[in-house]
Amino acid sequence: MDTLKIGDKLYNVEQDGFNDFARYSFSEVVRLTETLAVLKNGVRLINRPKQSYIMEDVGYSVSRNKGSHWHIVSLKAIRNAQIENEKIKVHDWFESKQFTFKEKQYIYNLFKADETQ
Numbered sequence: 001m002d003t004l005k006i007g008d009k010l011y012n013v014e015q016d017g018f019n020d021f022a023r024y025s026f027s028e029v030v031r032l033t034e035t036l037a038v039l040k041n042g043v044r045l046i047n048r049p050k051q052s053y054i055m056e057d058v059g060y061s062v063s064r065n066k067g068s069h070w071h072i073v074s075l076k077a078i079r080n081a082q083i084e085n086e087k088i089k090v091h092d093w094f095e096s097k098q099f100t101f102k103e104k105q106y107i108y109n110l111f112k113a114d115e116t117q
Helices: 073-098 100-116
Strands: 008-015 021-033 037-039 044-045 059-064 064-072
Touching: 021 073
Parallel strands: none
Antiparallel strands: 008 021, 008 064, 021 037, 037 044, 044 059, 059 064
């Protein structure tokens, strides 16, 4: 388990309850102090890796909020973020859309046709 270096890319996942979507944040280490790694977005991490079990095996605690961890970016994390962002986009579109009767009828017929296959 290594300490962070300038240029390391990290991510964090937040969720507001079990029914909320996982919201991914990505950032990069831009400055190091004796004990902290400062990210581009201003978050300060304790530059001491520790076992995490949250998203990855290793995490870096947020200074003054040890329950929040950031992790080194992986391909799995990027893919999961893409999937979650697509879910959020679909949800937000349906929440903001006012369907006409004709659109509702069209959607209904699509689902009905799908059921018969």
